[in-house]
Every structure is written in C-alpha cells, then in structure tokens.
Amino acid sequence: MKSDTKIDFKLSDWDIVGHENQIEYLKSSVLKNDIAHSYLFSGEEKIGKKRIALTFIKSLMCLSDLRPCNKCISCQQIDKLIHPDVAFISSTGSIKIEAIRGIISKTNLKPFNAPYKVAIINNAENLTNEAANAFLKTLEEPPGQSVIILITKDHSLLLPTIISRLRMIRFFRVPTKDLEKLINGDKDKDLLLKIASGKTGKIFDLINDPTKIIKYENWLEQLDEILSGDKVKNLEYSTQIAKIYDSDPEEVIEMLRFWILIFRDFLDFKHKEPLFFKQNNLNFMETLNTEVIIDIIRYIGYIENKISNINSGINSKLALDLVILKIGKIKKL
Numbered sequence: 001m002k003s004d005t006k007i008d009f010k011l012s013d014w015d016i017v018g019h020e021n022q023i024e025y026l027k028s029s030v031l032k033n034d035i036a037h038s039y040l041f042s043g044e045e046k047i048g049k050k051r052i053a054l055t056f057i058k059s060l061m062c063l064s065d066l067r068p069c070n071k072c073i074s075c076q077q078i079d080k081l082i083h084p085d086v087a088f089i090s091s092t093g094s095i096k097i098e099a100i101r102g103i104i105s106k107t108n109l110k111p112f113n114a115p116y117k118v119a120i121i122n123n124a125e126n127l128t129n130e131a132a133n134a135f136l137k138t139l140e141e142p143p144g145q146s147v148i149i150l151i152t153k154d155h156s157l158l159l160p161t162i163i164s165r166l167r168m169i170r171f172f173r174v175p176t177k178d179l180e181k182l183i184n185g186d187k188d189k190d191l192l193l194k195i196a197s198g199k200t201g202k203i204f205d206l207i208n209d210p211t212k213i214i215k216y217e218n219w220l221e222q223l224d225e226i227l228s229g230d231k232v233k234n235l236e237y238s239t240q241i242a243k244i245y246d247s248d249p250e251e252v253i254e255m256l257r258f259w260i261l262i263f264r265d266f267l268d269f270k271h272k273e274p275l276f277f278k279q280n281n282l283n284f285m286e287t288l289n290t291e292v293i294i295d296i297i298r299y300i301g302y303i304e305n306k307i308s309n310i311n312s313g314i315n316s317k318l319a320l321d322l323v324i325l326k327i328g329k330i331k332k333l
C-alpha cells in the first residue's frame with residue numbers, strides 16, 4: 001500500500017536488542033512508504049515481537065522528524081495502548097468473534113487523526129475458527145489506510161487461509177552476546193542470561209521484579225541439595241513439590257525446566273569454561289566426569305518425558321518422585 005504520506009522524516013534507533021534483519025526490513029518499508037496491509041509476526045513468546053510491532057506503528061504515526069520520538073502524544077498513546085487509531089487485542093484465552101467484529105468495524109472507519117488505522121492482535125493463535133473466518137474478508141480486501149498485525153508464538157496454529165493473506169515476518173531467539181547489552185554490570189548476569197535463554201522479555205521480567213531472580217537462586221540451591229542424594233530427604237522433598245504442584249502446576253513445571261537448563265550446561269562442561277557453575281558455587285560440579293555427562297544426557301530425556309507426563313495428568317506425585325530420585329542418583333553413577 002502506498003500512502004500519501006511524504007517521507008520528510010528520518011528514523012531513529014529503535015532501541016531494540018537483536019532482530020537486526022527484521023527491523024531493517026520494517027524500517028526500509030517505512031522509508032520506502034511500502035507498507036503491507038497485513039503482517040504476521042511469528043516467533044516464540046517473550047522475544048520482543050509486540051515491542052517491535054508497537055515501535056513499527058509508532059514510526060508510522062509519530063509526529064516528529066526523527067521517528068519514533070517516544071515523546072509526542074502519538075508515541076505516548078501507542079505505548080499506553082490508548083491511541084484512538086490503534087486497536088489492540090491480547091488474550092491468553094480465546095479471542096472470540098465479537099472482539100474481531102469490533103476490530104473490523106474500527107478498521108473500516110477513516111483514521112481519526114493519524115495516517116493509518118491500525119489493529120494489532122496479540123496471541124493470534126487464540127482466535128477461534130469462527131473469529132478467524134470472520135476476519136478473512138477484511139484481510140482479503142483491507143480497508144483504505146489500514147494496517148493489521150497479527151502476532152503469534154506459533155503460526156502453524158493459525159488457519160492456512162489466514163496465513164496466506166499476511167506478510168509473514170519470523171522472529172528468533174536473540175544471541176546471548178546481544179542480550180548481555182541489556183544487563184551489563186548486573187551481579188546476577190550469568191544466571192539472568194541462563195534463565196532468559198535468548199528471550200529479551202524474560203530479561204525485562206527479571207529486571208523489573210527482583211524477587212523472581214531469588215526464586216531461581218532458591219531452585220539452584222534445592223537442586224544442589226537433591227544432588228547430594230539422601231533418599232529419605234529427597235522423598236520428603238518430592239512430597240513438598242507435589243503439594244506445590246497441586247495448587248500451582250506451572251510453577252513446578254517451570255522449576256523442572258530450569259533444572260533441565262542447568263543439566264544442559266553440564267553437557268558443555270568439557271567444551272567451555274564452566275563460569276556459571278563457578279560463580280554460583282554449585283558444589284556438585286567437582287564430581288563430574290565424562291561418563292556422568294553421558295548418563296546425564298539420558299536422564300535429561302527421562303526428566304523431559306516425565307514433565308510431559310505431569311502435564312498430561314498422569315499421577316503427578318509418582319512422576320515427581322521418580323524425577324527427584326533420579327536426580328539424586330546422578331552423582332553416584
């Protein structure tokens with residue numbers, strides 16, 4: 001879509017870590033005045049898709065000569081998701097047809113005071129089939145100056161008829177060397193990078209809420225204790241975890257996945273400086289040898305299997321007992 005917008009502005013640094021090619025592509029579309037009517041931003045959760053979508057829209061709507069300025073009324077309203085010409089839907093539950101009808105009628109209106117009428121649908125994989133089908137016609141014949149961005153963690157969950165009408169941009173995890181720029185000087189830098197595993201959003205979550213990093217530090221200590229391998233203690237511990245699991249299964253799954261991350265680090269143990277373990281005083285690293293590492297590969301598979309069983313509702317207490325006891329044995333192999 002070519003708009004009447006004169007390109008008499010420059011683009012500022014978008015201040016986003018990683019995703020250089022994707023950002024370059026979007027910036028050049030803005031500068032060439034070659035904006036698609038509809039985009040699909042696809043990639044894992046918490047890697048920065050929404051932030052890039054909003055920055056892209058700010059660049060289209062900003063009132064300054066260096067865009068986005070992040071200061072003008074337009075930029076501020078977009079950041080707060082209250083811009084009259086930018087509709088935003090985000091839902092962890094189903095996105096129903098009523099919400100999509102609202103979006104359709106809004107995009108059909110002329111922009112209130114901006115060059116474009118924008119709709120952003122976050123978690124687009126949650127569109128019900130009915131809602132997605134209702135949206136098809138709008139995507140096929142987009143009204144005037146409308147820009148529609150669907151954001152999804154997994155485009156294979158969308159209807160193929162929807163995907164084929166969108167210009168897809170795929171996003172990937174950000175390399176650790178880029179993530180490091182966000183946390184230079186942080187005393188927990190190595191742990192933060194380990195937990196984030198290439199996801200910028202996770203870094204922001206952890207920086208904004210310091211209690212979260214304490215949670216991971218506790219999980220590390222607990223893992224160290226389990227690895228000491230006292231069977232009676234470990235069974236008691238497993239009972240405690242099972243209780244937490246009953247009220248908050250996500251929490252336990254997150255902990256087990258974090259432990260898997262730690263075990264994966266062992267696998268690199270022979271190939272690189274195990275700085276992470278040194279800094280976190282994990283005692284068990286002293287006893288590692290090659291055979292143990294090979295066995296750990298087996299156990300990681302075992303634990304991941306158990307995690308999916310826990311998720312699928314198989315006796316969670318039994319699965320947790322098995323996981324904890326297996327971890328307790330790792331050191332004695």
Ligand SMILES: [Zn+2]
Nearest residue numbers: 062069072075
């Ligand atoms: Zn601005």
